[in-house]
Structures are given as C-alpha cells and as structure tokens.
Amino acid sequence: MTDYDERFGQALHLALGDGPSPTTVAAQRRRLLASLERTEPRLRGELTPLRIAALALAAGLALALVLGLRGSLRRGEMYATWSGRSVQGPSAFEAAAAHPESVDFSEGSQLLLEPDTRARLLELSATKAALVLEDGHILASIRKHTGVTWTIAAGPYNVRVVGTRFTLDWDREKRALRVAVREGRVRVSGGDLAGDGLVLDAGSLFERQHGSIAVSLPQAATVPGETSPMPAPAAPRPAASNSASGTGANAPAVATPTAAPEPGWEALASQRKYREALASAEKAGFDKLVDELSEDGLLLLANTARYSGNTGRARQAQLKLRERFAGRRSAALAAFYLAREALDVEPHGAAAVRWFETFLEESPRGDLAALARANLMSILLGRGENAKARKMAADYLRYHPDGAQAKEARSVLESPASAR
Amino acid sequence: MLETGTLRKVVVSGPWVGRGRDSRADGEQNDAALVELLQRDGVRGAAQIYDRFATTVNRLVWHLLGADADHDDLVQQVFCKVLLHATKLRDPSRLAAWVQTTAVNTVYEELRRRQVRRLFLREQTLVRFHPDVTHDVEVRDCLRRTSALIERLSAKDRIVFVLHFVEGRALEEVAVLCGYSLRTAKRRLASANRCFRKLVALAPMLAVRREEP
Numbered sequence: 001m002t003d004y005d006e007r008f009g010q011a012l013h014l015a016l017g018d019g020p021s022p023t024t025v026a027a028q029r030r031r032l033l034a035s036l037e038r039t040e041p042r043l044r045g046e047l048t049p050l051r052i053a054a055l056a057l058a059a060g061l062a063l064a065l066v067l068g069l070r071g072s073l074r075r076g077e078m079y080a081t082w083s084g085r086s087v088q089g090p091s092a093f094e095a096a097a098a099h100p101e102s103v104d105f106s107e108g109s110q111l112l113l114e115p116d117t118r119a120r121l122l123e124l125s126a127t128k129a130a131l132v133l134e135d136g137h138i139l140a141s142i143r144k145h146t147g148v149t150w151t152i153a154a155g156p157y158n159v160r161v162v163g164t165r166f167t168l169d170w171d172r173e174k175r176a177l178r179v180a181v182r183e184g185r186v187r188v189s190g191g192d193l194a195g196d197g198l199v200l201d202a203g204s205l206f207e208r209q210h211g212s213i214a215v216s217l218p219q220a221a222t223v224p225g226e227t228s229p230m231p232a233p234a235a236p237r238p239a240a241s242n243s244a245s246g247t248g249a250n251a252p253a254v255a256t257p258t259a260a261p262e263p264g265w266e267a268l269a270s271q272r273k274y275r276e277a278l279a280s281a282e283k284a285g286f287d288k289l290v291d292e293l294s295e296d297g298l299l300l301l302a303n304t305a306r307y308s309g310n311t312g313r314a315r316q317a318q319l320k321l322r323e324r325f326a327g328r329r330s331a332a333l334a335a336f337y338l339a340r341e342a343l344d345v346e347p348h349g350a351a352a353v354r355w356f357e358t359f360l361e362e363s364p365r366g367d368l369a370a371l372a373r374a375n376l377m378s379i380l381l382g383r384g385e386n387a388k389a390r391k392m393a394a395d396y397l398r399y400h401p402d403g404a405q406a407k408e409a410r411s412v413l414e415s416p417a418s419a420r
Numbered sequence: 421m422l423e424t425g426t427l428r429k430v431v432v433s434g435p436w437v438g439r440g441r442d443s444r445a446d447g448e449q450n451d452a453a454l455v456e457l458l459q460r461d462g463v464r465g466a467a468q469i470y471d472r473f474a475t476t477v478n479r480l481v482w483h484l485l486g487a488d489a490d491h492d493d494l495v496q497q498v499f500c501k502v503l504l505h506a507t508k509l510r511d512p513s514r515l516a517a518w519v520q521t522t523a524v525n526t527v528y529e530e531l532r533r534r535q536v537r538r539l540f541l542r543e544q545t546l547v548r549f550h551p552d553v554t555h556d557v558e559v560r561d562c563l564r565r566t567s568a569l570i571e572r573l574s575a576k577d578r579i580v581f582v583l584h585f586v587e588g589r590a591l592e593e594v595a596v597l598c599g600y601s602l603r604t605a606k607r608r609l610a611s612a613n614r615c616f617r618k619l620v621a622l623a624p625m626l627a628v629r630r631e632e633p
Contacts, residue, residue: 004620005613008566009585015563016487016586019478020552028478028492029470032499036466079551086551401560402489402551 027088078126078148079106081404091121095136099333102371104404105129108143109150110371114303135172137307139340141165144184156191157208164202165344169307171272179206180309182344205309265289269300274308286313290320299330302337311341332362336372343375348382365399374405377412451515459507466503473502473516477523482550483586484527484579486567491550494530498523517596524579524597531575569619577612584609 019025080087081104095101095113103111103119109129113119117136123129127147133154142150142161150161154170157177164184170177179188181200188206189197200206265284268277281289281301289301302317318334325331339355346352356376363369373396380389393412396405403409454472458465481494488494501522509518553560570578576598583594595605 005581005585005616008616009582009588011562012566012570013483013586013588015559015566016483016553019475019482020487020491020550024492024550024552025474025478028495029467029474031492032470032496033463033467035496036463036503081551401564402549402553 024086078124078129080104080121080124081106081402086402087121088124089121090123093117093119093121099329100368102368104370104374105143106404106407107146107148108405108408109146109148110141110374110404112139112368112371114138114307133168133170135170138168139165140168142184153190157188157193158190158197160187160189173272177206177208178309180204183347265304266297266300269304272307274304277304278308278310278313286316290317291324295321295325295328295330298324299333302334306337311344315341327362329363332359333368335359335362336368339372339375343379348379350383352379353383370396370400370403370405373399374403374408377405377409381412452512455506455509455512455515458503462503466499469502469506470499473499473519476516476520480520480523480587481527484524484582485530486570487550487553487563489550490530494526498526501526521597521599524583528575528579531578535575569616572619573612573615576608577615580605580608581612581616 078088080091082091082093083101087103093101093103093113095115095117100112100114100117103113103121105111105124111119111131114137117138118134119136119138120132120134121130122132127149129148129150131150131152133152138152140152140161142164144164152159152161152168154168154177155172155175157170159166159168159179161184164186165182166184166186167180167182168178177188177191179186179200181202181204183202185199185201187197187199189195191208193208198206263271263280265277265280268274268280281304286301290298293301298317298321302314302321305311305313305317315338318338321334322331335355335358339352339359342349342351342355353376356372356379359372360369360376373392377389377392377396380386380392389412393409396403396409397413400406450472454465454469457468477495477498478491481491481498485491485494498519502519505522506512506515506518509515549560549563553563570582573581579598580594583589583597584591589597591605591609592602594600594609595602598605598608600608
C-alpha cells in the first residue's frame with residue numbers, strides 16, 4: 001500500500017506541478033507590498049512595538065477585508081482566460097496556424113481568434129478593456145450592460161464596441177480593415193475616417209483599404225444627429241483595384257481580374273488576399289475543388305470563403321468537409337463554424353443548437369469546447385429549454401470549472417427558474 | 421500542535437533546519453540579516469523576505485491545498501503573519517524553518533475552517549482550481565478525483581500525507597514542520613495511510629489505476 005501511496009503522491013505532484021506561474025507570484029508580490037505601503041506609510045522607519053501593533057491592526061483589517069469581501073472584490077475584478085491561463089494585465093495573444101483559439105473574459109465576453117491571428121491586450125479593468133488586433137481575424141461577442149468600455153484598435157482604426165457580436169479583420173500588410181456587425185452597434189474611427197468616424201448597426205459591413213479603394217458599406221448607419229456616414233478619404237485614391245459592392249451585407253467585393261498571370265487561389269489565400277483567392281477558386285471551379293481538395297486544402301478554401309464574407313460558399317465547403325472527412329478534426333471545426341453561422345442567421349435557432357451539439361460530440365475536450373458550451377447554454381436558455389441548459393451548465397462546470405462562464409453556469413444550476 | 425488560531429513559536433532542530441530547500445549555504449546568516457532589515461526598514465525587509473521565501477511558501481501551500489482557487493489569499497495570509505511576527509523570533513537564524521511551519525499552520529487553519537463550514541453549515545464546496553492549473557482536461561479530471569479523495573482525510577492526516585508523499589519530505593522533517601514528535605508523526609502517517617486505503621477501496625477509478633503496472 002505504501003508503494004501505492006508513493007506512486008499516488010508522485011502522480012499528484014506531477015499533475016499539480018511546483019506552484020503557480022511566475023506571473024502569479026509576481027502579482028502576489030505586488031499585492032503584498034502595495035497593501036503594506038497602503039496600510040502603513042511610515043513603515044519605512046524602524047519597527048517599534050507601536051508600529052508593529054499598528055501594522056498588526058492594519059494587516060488584520062486588510063486580512064478581514066480580503067476574507068470578508070473576497071466575493072465582492074472578485075466581482076469587481078476583470079480577467080481573461082487564454083489557453084487556460086488567467087490574464088489580468090497587458091498580454092499578447094497569438095492563435096496557432098492550425099486552429100482558432102478563444103479569449104474568454106470574466107464578464108462574459110468572448111473573442112475567437114482565427115488561425116494565425118495576433119492580438120494584444122493593452123488594458124483590462126472593471127470599466128475598460130482595450131485590445132489591439134495586430135493582424136488577422138477576430139469573431140467578437142461582447143456582453144451588453146456590464147459597464148465595460150471595449151475598444152479594439154486595428155492599425156490606424158479604432159473600433160469602439162457597445163454590447164454586440166461582430167467580426168473584425170485587419171490585414172497588416174495590405175492595411176485593410178473589415179468590420180461586419182451581426183448584432184448591436186459599433187463605432188469605427190481613426191485612420192482616414194473624419195471626425196468621430198462611423199457608426200455601424202447590425203447587418204452593416206464596412207471595408208476599408210488604406211490607400212486604395214476597397215470600400216463597401218451596404219447598411220452603414222449613423223447615430224441620430226450625425227451626418228456624413230461615409231467621410232471622404234483623406235488621400236486621393238488610385239484607380240480601383242477592387243470593386244465596391246453595395247448589394248447586401250454579405251455580398252463581398254470581388255477582385256477585378258488583371259491581365260497579368262494570376263497566382264493560384266491557395267497562394268492568394270496564404271497571402272491573406274481572400275477575396276482574390278475566392279475569385280480565383282471560382283474561376284478554377286469551386287464545385288470541383290470542394291470535391292477534390294485534400295482535407296487541409298478544403299479547410300483553407302472554407303476559411304477563405306468565410307473571411308471573404310461569402311457565407312454560401314463557406315457553408316458549401318464546410319458541409320463538404322463534414323461529408324468527405326467525417327471524424328477528423330477539420331470536420332468538427334466545420335461543425336463549430338456552421339453553428340456560429342447559424343447563430344448569425346437566427347440567434348436562438350435550432351440549427352445553431354444542432355451544430356454546437358454535433359461539435360461537442362466530436363470534440364468534447366477541444367480548445368473551443370468551452371466556447372461552444374457557453375454558447376449552447378445561452379441559446380438553450382433563450383429557447384426556454386431549461387433542462388437542457390442545466391445539463392449544459394453542469395457539463396461546463398465539469399469540463400471548465402475555472403472557465404470564464406463558470407459563474408454563469410453555477411447561477412443557471414442554482415436558479416429556481418431554470419429548474420422548472 | 422497545529423491548533424486553530426495560534427501561531428506557534430517552534431523550537432526547530434534537525435539536519436535540514438535552516439537550510440530550506442531553496443536556501444543558500446549561508447542561509448542562516450542571511451535569515452538573521454533579513455530579520456534585522458525588517459526591523460530597520462519594514463518595506464524593504466518585507467520585499468526581501470518575500471523574494472527569499474516566495475518559492476518555498478507557494479510550493480508548500482500549492483501542494484497542501486491542492487492548487488486551490490484561494491491559493492493566493494492563503495499565501496498572502498502566510499506572509500502577513502511572517503512579517504508581523506518575524507521580529508519576535510527568539511532565534512532569527514531559524515527564520516526559514518519558521519516560515520515553513522507558519523505556512524503549514526495557515527493551511528491547517530484553512531482546512532479546519534472548511535471542515536467546520538461543511539459540518540455545521542452544510543456548505544458544499546465545489547473543488548475550484550487556481551487558474552494556473554494546467555488546461556489539460558484529463559489532468560484536471562485526475563486532479564479533481566484525487567482532490568476529492570484527499571479532501572476526505574482529516575486536516576492533520578492530510579497535511580502529514582501530502583508533506584510525506586507529495587512533497588517527498590522525510591518523516592523527521594514532517595514532524596518538525598507540524599510540531600510533532602517523530603513518534604506522533606509516524607502514528608499520524610499510519611492513520612492517514614489507513615484512511616487513504618479505505619477511501620481508495622471506495623473509489624473505483626483509482627482502484628483500477630492501482631492495478632496498473
């Protein structure tokens with residue numbers, strides 16, 4: 001038995017590791033020293049018995065505050081979870097080249113960083129969250145009425161967010177910005193946009209390529225009293241390389257073909273020229289490609305269609321991925337994106353539920369599982385399917401006990417209303 | 421020993437004492453100097469004491485409490501106690517050993533508090549891990565199962581068990597850290613082993629693992 005105890009102890013030691021991360025230890029140090037400075041500014045002198053007594057009293061009060069008000073203090077704190085790590089200060093996020101990764105915030109907001117996306121968190125507090133999208137694509141779901149002001153900078157542009165769901169793409173090389181708002185409202189400013197910038201409502205698509213024409217603004221709107229929904233560009237534009245599209249929120253601006261020999265769609269996609277890549281794929285025969293491409297190629301094509309805003313083609317490629325590569329990781333990923341797209345069409349629709357459930361069946365412990373469970377829990381509550389929502393909340397706590405939505409999951413389980 | 425709410429002054433002895441696992445060769449001298457610095461300049465002394473013992477205290481609390489969500493608060497409590505009482509040490513060169521004892525006592529008090537809450541307030545607490553715990557779901561599941569098992573040991577048994585089997589400390593060392601005689605430490609470990617054996621028999625998943633080579 002003792003041998004087993006020893007092996008158990010060793011296994012537990014291995015699982016636990018040797019302690020918290022250096023970041024946590026540094027935060028502890030800051031907190032301890034700050035509390036000492038606050039409670040006893042005269043501590044710099046000799047520790048006389050009187051001062052020790054004062055320090056004891058102050059530390060006791062601080063301790064009582066820590067213990068007694070721990071819950072309320074935690075409520076005031078805001079943190080993000082990235083790759084299982086808690087993040088409270090400036091940090092860099094870089095999604096792997098192969099798959100997307102999510103940043104979950106404690107007040108319920110989520111950012112999904114698409115593959116190969118780089119972003120930085122500049123500031124995070126109970127009232128403010130400031131990020132920079134350095135390059136790539138973000139799918140953002142920002143909680144409303146949490147008292148947090150969200151801003152995401154992309155190059156010279158700034159996107160100020162009021163509770164909403166939107167996608168934000170920034171191509172650093174081409175200095176191209178694309179904002180598609182699904183829900184709520186955002187304000188885009190900076191760059192070559194004049195004054196306070198532009199307010200976008202749900203359904204709006206905004207595309208801007210700094211230094212050349214690449215603008216389509218099908219349903220941009222201003223807030224009451226504002227004028228000039230599309231401010232004039234600051235610099236004269238060269239001849240159009242892309243056509244502006246005004247046909248609908250999801251209609252992409254399609255690249256104008258040039259006389260020079262064209263690179264293949266894959267090369268264009270790897271250069272992040274997604275609209276050009278999709279146009280090239282259409283030329284090569286999209287229907288044929290989805291039947292013939294390898295798993296990685298088909299995933300790239302689906303993502304290309306998605307990034308270029310062609311949801312129809314994206315869906316076609318994703319469904320084909322599921323049909324041809326059933327059981328593979330890319331098929332599960334396709335289910336996840338199909339769920340997100342279904343959510344855009346109908347926020348509490350059965351299709352989104354079905355696709356998220358499919359994704360979780362196929363990838364119950366994957367990187368995106370927490371996000372899928374949180375989404376599913378929220379959709380099921382919205383649909384009034386309380387029993388299923390409770391089950392999902394229990395699953396969430398089982399798999400992601402420290403996840404950003406753990407508090408919400410607990411409240412679902414504890415709520416008498418959801419028990420009915 | 422390990423009485424709730426008391427901070428004991430331990431007369432420490434033994435070959436390991438004063439040479440904490442992360443201490444330097446001249447640790448005792450440095451420790452005495454640290455206490456002196458704390459008396460002279462509280463804030464600078466506090467910073468240096470934290471730097472000197474942060475790794476030791478964090479590791480001890482992390483293992484004893486099982487990477488608990490309240491880890492940071494407990495470490496803060498340990499350092500508050502250390503900073504308040506270090507200047508009263510009869511032998512400042514024993515600071516390293518005393519800091520570890522303080523950490524053990526603080527965790528013990530917390531475990532006792534939790535047991536009382538569970539007993540009298542019927543408070544069912546979910547095992548909540550610190551955000552720094554690995555993201556790997558399988559490892560977390562394993563931790564959850566083992567934590568649930570260890571939670572069921574008494575606070576005293578748990579501390580002796582973890583110090584010996586997880587921290588890998590010799591029984592002599594465990595005895596000094598907990599303020600026991602060696603004989604008491606052996607008895608306590610035997611008691612922890614007995615309880616653990618019973619609990620493992622009731623935990624099918626761990627029982628299966630036991631058969632693995």
